[in-house]
Each structure stands twice: as structure tokens, then as C-alpha cells.
Amino acid sequence: MLSPHVEDILIQLGINIVLALSLYFPFSAGQLSLGQGGFMAIGAYASSWLGVALGWPWPATFAAAALSAAVIGGLVGLPALRVRGIYLVLMTLGFGEIVRVFFLNFEPTGAAQGYRGMAFVTDLPLVAAIVVAVSVLAGRTAGSPLGRAFAAIGTDELAAEVIGIDVTRAKLVAFVVGAAVAGLAGALWAHYVLFIDPEEFGFHRSVMPFTFLVVGGMQTYWGPLVGATVLTVLPEYLRFLQEWRLAFLGGAMILVMIVRPQGLVDRRLIDALGRALRYLLPQPARGPAG
Amino acid sequence: MLVEQLVNGIMLGAVYALIAIGYTLIFGVLGMLHLAHGEVFMVGAFVGLVVALHAPSIILAIAAAMVATGLLGLLVERVAFRPLRGAHHLAPLATTIGAGIVLQETTRWYFGAEQRGYPRTLADAIWEIGPLRLSSVQVFILAAAVVLMVALHLFLSRTGPGRAIRATAEDPIVAGLLGVNVEAVVLITFFVGSALAGAAGVLVGLAYNSVHPFIGVQMGIKGLVVMLLGGLGNVAGAMMGGLVLGVLEVLGAAYLASSYRDAFAFGVLMLILLLRPEGLLGATVQRRD
Numbered sequence: 001m002l003s004p005h006v007e008d009i010l011i012q013l014g015i016n017i018v019l020a021l022s023l024y025f026p027f028s029a030g031q032l033s034l035g036q037g038g039f040m041a042i043g044a045y046a047s048s049w050l051g052v053a054l055g056w057p058w059p060a061t062f063a064a065a066a067l068s069a070a071v072i073g074g075l076v077g078l079p080a081l082r083v084r085g086i087y088l089v090l091m092t093l094g095f096g097e098i099v100r101v102f103f104l105n106f107e108p109t110g111a112a113q114g115y116r117g118m119a120f121v122t123d124l125p126l127v128a129a130i131v132v133a134v135s136v137l138a139g140r141t142a143g144s145p146l147g148r149a150f151a152a153i154g155t156d157e158l159a160a161e162v163i164g165i166d167v168t169r170a171k172l173v174a175f176v177v178g179a180a181v182a183g184l185a186g187a188l189w190a191h192y193v194l195f196i197d198p199e200e201f202g203f204h205r206s207v208m209p210f211t212f213l214v215v216g217g218m219q220t221y222w223g224p225l226v227g228a229t230v231l232t233v234l235p236e237y238l239r240f241l242q243e244w245r246l247a248f249l250g251g252a253m254i255l256v257m258i259v260r261p262q263g264l265v266d267r268r269l270i271d272a273l274g275r276a277l278r279y280l281l282p283q284p285a286r287g288p289a290g
Numbered sequence: 291m292l293v294e295q296l297v298n299g300i301m302l303g304a305v306y307a308l309i310a311i312g313y314t315l316i317f318g319v320l321g322m323l324h325l326a327h328g329e330v331f332m333v334g335a336f337v338g339l340v341v342a343l344h345a346p347s348i349i350l351a352i353a354a355a356m357v358a359t360g361l362l363g364l365l366v367e368r369v370a371f372r373p374l375r376g377a378h379h380l381a382p383l384a385t386t387i388g389a390g391i392v393l394q395e396t397t398r399w400y401f402g403a404e405q406r407g408y409p410r411t412l413a414d415a416i417w418e419i420g421p422l423r424l425s426s427v428q429v430f431i432l433a434a435a436v437v438l439m440v441a442l443h444l445f446l447s448r449t450g451p452g453r454a455i456r457a458t459a460e461d462p463i464v465a466g467l468l469g470v471n472v473e474a475v476v477l478i479t480f481f482v483g484s485a486l487a488g489a490a491g492v493l494v495g496l497a498y499n500s501v502h503p504f505i506g507v508q509m510g511i512k513g514l515v516v517m518l519l520g521g522l523g524n525v526a527g528a529m530m531g532g533l534v535l536g537v538l539e540v541l542g543a544a545y546l547a548s549s550y551r552d553a554f555a556f557g558v559l560m561l562i563l564l565l566r567p568e569g570l571l572g573a574t575v576q577r578r579d
Contacts, residue, residue: 032380079564085379086323090514091563094556097511101553203507207387214384243399250391257385258373 007124013232014127015188020212020224021134022181027218028147029174030154031084035076035092036182037205038099039069041198043183044190045109051191052117053108062121062187069183070176077175081168084157096206103198114197122192130188134181138221141177150174182209211249215256217263226265293422295544296537301428301497303536304435308490309509310516310528311442312363312483318459318523319479322382326366326390327487328510334359334488335501336397342409348496352434355492356485362393363484364477371476390506397503405500431493438489439529442482446525451478459523487513508552515559 002010019036026033043065050061076095083091109115141147149170152160161167190196209224216227231252235245256263309331316324338355342348370385415426446452451474457465458475466472494509495501516535520527535555543551 032383079560083563087518087563089323089380089383090518091560093511094515094559094563097556098553098560101550101556105547105549203511207391210384210387244395247392247395247399250388250395253388253391254370254385257377257381257388261374261377261381 002124009233009236011122011124011127011192013229014124014131015122015185015192016208016212016228016232017131017225018127018134018181018185018188020209020216020228021138021221022178022185023209023213024138024218024221024224025141025150025178025181026171026174027178027213028142028154028221029150029171030157031171031175032089032210033092033175033178034089034203034206034210035094035096035099036178036209037201037203038092038096039073039179039182040186040189040205041099041103041196041201042069042072043186044196044201045103045115045186046183047187048115048118048190048196049109051119052115058119058121058191062184065183065187066180067183069186070180073176073179074172077172077179081171081175093203093206096201096203100198100202103201110197112198114195116195118191118194120191120194122188127188130184134184135221135225137177142221146170146173211253213263215252215263217265219262219267220265220270222270223263223265227263230264291421291423295540297422297424297428299537299540300533301431301435301536302540303533304432304439305490305493305497305532306509306512306516306536307529307532308435308438308486308493309513310520310532311439311525312487313513313517314520314523314525314528315455315459315479315483317517318525319455319462319476320371320382322371322379323386323514324366324371324483325383325386325510326370326393327386327484327513328506328508329390329393330359330362330366330484330506331487331491331494331509331513332501332503332506333362333393333397334491335495335505336401336406336491336503337488338492338495339406339408339501342492342495348430348492352489352492355488359488359491360481360485362488363480366484367476367480390510394503394506401503403503405502408495408499408501410499427496431497434489434493438486442486442525445482451475455479455482512555515555518559518562 019040022039023033023036046068047058047061047065050056050064051058056064076092103109104112141150149160149165152163152165153167153170157167186201209228212227212231213224214227215231216225216229217223231249235241235248241248309327312327312330313324316322316327334355337358338351341351341354345351366386366389370389371382374381374385417424417426417429444452446456454465454470454475455478457468457470458472458479462472465475490509491501494505512535516531517528519531519534520529535558538558539551539554542554
């Protein structure tokens with residue numbers, strides 16, 4: 001049996017990993033969003049309200065959370081395709097703030113008082129299952145033609161267009177999938193803490209997944225996974241960091257960017273680990289050794 | 291009262307403009323976004339608070355805040371920008387967000403997270419000019435902002451370092467070839483831009499009588515909106531964009547819906563990005579994306 005404290009850390013870690021992966025999808029196609037907190041809020045509020053006010057069962061509310069974030073993601077993503085780079089960063093940042101102000105004023109979900117009454121759904125097995133599912137999705141995508149299109153766009157958008165990639169469609173898919181995953185993270189969060197208020201989905205929440213990506217590494221989906229793990233678990237085990245955990249995140253971002261701009265985990269490291277693993281694992285019989 | 295709302299809007303707008311000028315100077319020279327600029331503004335507000343609590347002069351508080359934040363700007367440049375020359379254009383977003391978080395947390399640790407009141411150092415006189423009621427605080431804030439902006443304009447247009455900044459913003463490589471010391475220009479830009487944000491911090495502290503370690507986030511985002519409104523790298527545009535946003539926000543809050551006040555800025559932001567991404571006056575810096 002896990003102690004409640006360890007279980008709590010693992011559940012928060014799982015939610016952070018899902019959030020980090022939600023940013024990985026658009027980022028792999030060259031789009032940085034600083035509005036993931038907004039999509040998380042949409043998912044959190046949608047799943048909570050549907051469960052509390054309409055009595056929907058949780059699987060339906062979770063699906064609706066992902067779907068509603070995806071729909072809003074599409075609405076934001078369509079025009080956002082016209083802007084890129086720093087302009088997209090600013091646009092998503094503005095979007096996140098608009099969502100926050102909206103829920104701050106939206107009476108049906110408690111406005112500034114916050115919203116409660118959700119059923120406790122998010123236990124460790126569920127979080128683990130969703131982390132595995134989203135990771136598999138990210139891994140599958142990375143190896144698929146769509147994932148290679150993302151990578152091509154992320155490297156050089158013009159070149160990607162020249163070789164016949166439908167850049168607009170690919171970018172929209174990446175953005176919408178990222179929004180849906182962030183919505184799912186929001187549903188998980190709401191049904192774990194059982195009380196949500198608009199302030200927790202502001203700029204800081206949007207910065208978190210970016211921190212995980214920067215520290216972990218942006219080249220593979222292992223990066224955000226490792227980044228979320230390191231930055232969630234480390235402060236828990238270094239007691240003196242407790243009060244300084246946010247400052248620690250900030251310092252880690254600066255340090256990693258300077259010392260290892262590609263993040264802790266890059267493609268070379270993954271390849272090297274893969275070779276080491278193949279070497280260590282028992283090899284299939286290859287006939288008599290010479 | 292429409293006129294009074296307009297005065298409030300212009301006052302707020304002048305403060306936004308001071309913050310946005312820093313963004314736009316730094317973006318103009320380096321082509322990079324400085325996302326800790328809002329926190330530099332916040333530190334300025336706290337330095338001003340400390341000085342104002344011990345000294346009777348608000349001018350002294352502003353001067354101290356400007357020097358402190360100017361130096362802080364140099365530190366941010368050293369830590370978060372200089373190691374990244376030639377890096378991916380998103381890299382400084384990460385380091386400056388990190389620097390902003392560190393500044394916030396350090397301030398929270400030192401001053402506590404709750405709101406701190408500014409001392410009433412200015413006599414609270416109210417002047418009535420026809421239908422218009424002006425408080426001395428309002429007049430002082432407007433005057434201070436105007437003085438700073440005029441000083442900046444003279445600095446940029448009349449002095450050698452000012453010309454060097456404009457030349458570097460135009461094209462850093464050519465400016466370097468023509469003998470401009472680009473390294474020095476970057477430092478001056480950070481000092482000047484950050485000092486203006488620090489002055490804005492004191493003015494906001496005066497206007498609202500309260501500061502807390504997290505005021506930088508909202509103000510920083512609004513400064514970005516204003517920079518976009520005016521066009522990236524366009525200093526005159528930032529001044530005008532500040533006024534436009536300030537007036538828009540105050541009038542929107544007064545006549546449309548006060549609780550959505552903060553959403554106006556972001557609604558404006560999204561509209562500009564969609565309709566006129568080069569800003570109202572046009573960007574002087576090419577899109578580097």
C-alpha cells in the first residue's frame with residue numbers, strides 16, 4: 001500500500017504529465033501555446049458542471065471535457081494559424097486570460113466563489129491509465145505520417161509546404177489534440193481536488209507545461225514526461241525547497257536553457273538508451289557463436 | 291462623467307505606455323520578448339514603497355525605483371538573454387519566464403504575499419475645473435509620465451546613445467558595421483526600458499495605494515498588448531497604444547461591463563492579431579518568426 005502522501009504526489013504527477021503532453025502536440029508542430037491553462041479550465045468546468053448540474057456519469061463528463069476543449073481549441077486554432085512565432089504566443093496568452101475572466105464572471109459555475117460538488121473520480125489507477133493512453137497516443141503520433149508532418153513543420157514550415165504537406169490541416173490537428181488533452185487534464189484535476197476557481201487556471205498554470213517541456217526537452221515526447229516528473233517530484237523530496245518550489249522551477253528553467261538548451265532528454269539520449277537496452281536485454285538466438 | 295472617465299483612462303494609459311516602451315525598446319534591439327518585464331515593474335513598485343515609507347519625497351521614490359530597476363534590467367540581460375545569443379527565438383521566453391518567477395517569489399518571501407499600502411505622500415487636493423474633478427495624485431501621475439516620455443523622446447532623437455539604439459533596432463548587423471557598439475546599446479536599452487517600467491511601478495502604487503508581488507503578471511500582459519497595438523519595436527506606437535488601451539478599458543468598464551474590464555485588453559489583443567498584426571502604426575521591426 002502506498003502512503004496517502006505518496007499517492008497524492010503520484011496523482012499530481014500524472015495530471016502534470018498529461019498537461020505537459022498537451023503542450024507537446026502543438027509544440028511538435030512548431031506552435032507554442034501559453035494558453036493551456038485556459039483549455040484546462042474549460043475541461044475542468046465542463047466536466048464539473050455536467051456532473052453536478054446535469055448528473056452525467058463521469059466517463060461522459062470526461063469525454064465532454066476533452067470535446068469542449070477541442071471545439072474551443074478549433075475556434076481559437078483556426079484564426080491562430082494565421083499568426084506564428086511570438087504572435088501565436090501572445091494570442092494564446094490572451095486567450096488564456098479571456099477564459100479566466102469569463103469564468104470569473106460566469107454565475108452558473110460560481111463565478112469568483114469557485115465551484116464544488118464534484119464526485120471524487122480521479123484515483124491513481126485512472127490517472128495512470130490516462131497517462132499511459134496519452135503517452136501511447138503521443139508515441140504513435142510521433143512515428144506516424146502525421147507526426148512526421150508535425151516535425152517537418154516544426155523544423156521549417158515553408159519547406160514542409162513545398163514538399164506537399166497540408167500545413168494548415170496538420171497545425172490545426174496538433175493544436176486541437178493539444179487542447180483536448182489539456183481539457184482532459186482539467187477534468188482529472190477538478191475531480192481530484194473537488195473545488196475549482198478561475199484564479200488557478202491563469203498565466204502560471206499555462207506556464208507550467210512550458211516549464212516541463214523546456215526542462216525535460218522538446219524533441220521527443222519523453223522530454224515533457226521526464227520534465228514533469230523531475231519538476232513535480234524533486235521539490236517534494238527536497239524539504240528545503242518546499243517554500244521555494246516555484247523559485248526553484250524558475251531557476252531550473254534558466255539554468256537548463258543555458259546549460260542544455262535542448263532539455264534534459266534529447267533524441268541522442270533516447271537513441272543511446274535504446275542501444276544500451278538492446279545490449280543489456282537477452283538477445284534472440286542468432287545461431288552458434290563464432 | 292465622461293470627462294472624468296477619460297482622464298482616468300489617459301492616466302492609466304500613460305502608465306501602460308511606460309511599461310510598453312520597455313518591451314518595445316528591448317524587442318526592437320534584440321528581437322526577443324522579455325517576459326519578466328512585468329516583474330521588473332513590480333520590483334519598481336516595491337522599491338518605491340520602501341523609499342516612500344522612509345523619505346517624504348515621492349520624486350525620490352521614483353528616482354530610486356528607476357535606478358534599482360535599471361540595474362535589475364542589466365541583471366536580467368546578463369542572466370536570461372546574454373547566454374542565449376543565437377538560440378531559438380523561444381528560448382528567451384523560457385529564461386525570462388523563469389527570471390520573472392524568481393523575482394516574484396523573492397519579493398513574496400521578503401514582503402509577504404498580501405497587499406501593501408502606499409503612504410499618502412502627496413497632499414490629497416481636489417481641483418475642480420468646470421465639470422472636471424482632478425485629484426493631485428492624478429495630475430502628478432500624468433505629469434510624471436509625460437515628463438518621462440518627453441525625456442525618452444529627447445534621449446532617442448538628440449543623443450548619441452539614443453541614435454545608436456535606433457540604428458541597432460533598424461538593423462543590428464549594419465549598425466555594428468558602422469561602428470555602433472551593439473553590446474553597449476543592448477545594456478543601455480535594458481537599463482532605460484527597465485527604469486521606465488520601475489517608474490510606472492511607483493505611479494501604479496500611487497494610483498491604487500496598494501502593491502503586491504503578483505501585480506506584474508497582469509500589467510506585463512497588458513504592456514504586451516499595448517506593444518502589439520502600437521507595432522513591435524515602435525516607440526511612438528507604444529505611447530499611443532497605451533493611451534488607446536487605457537481609455538478603452540476605463541470606458542468599457544464604465545459603460546459596458548465593469549467585471550469584464552480585464553478581458554477588454556485581451557479581446558483587443560486577439561482582434562489586432564487577426565486584423566492588423568503589424569500594429570496600428572506599423573511595426574518598425576520585421577517579423578522574425
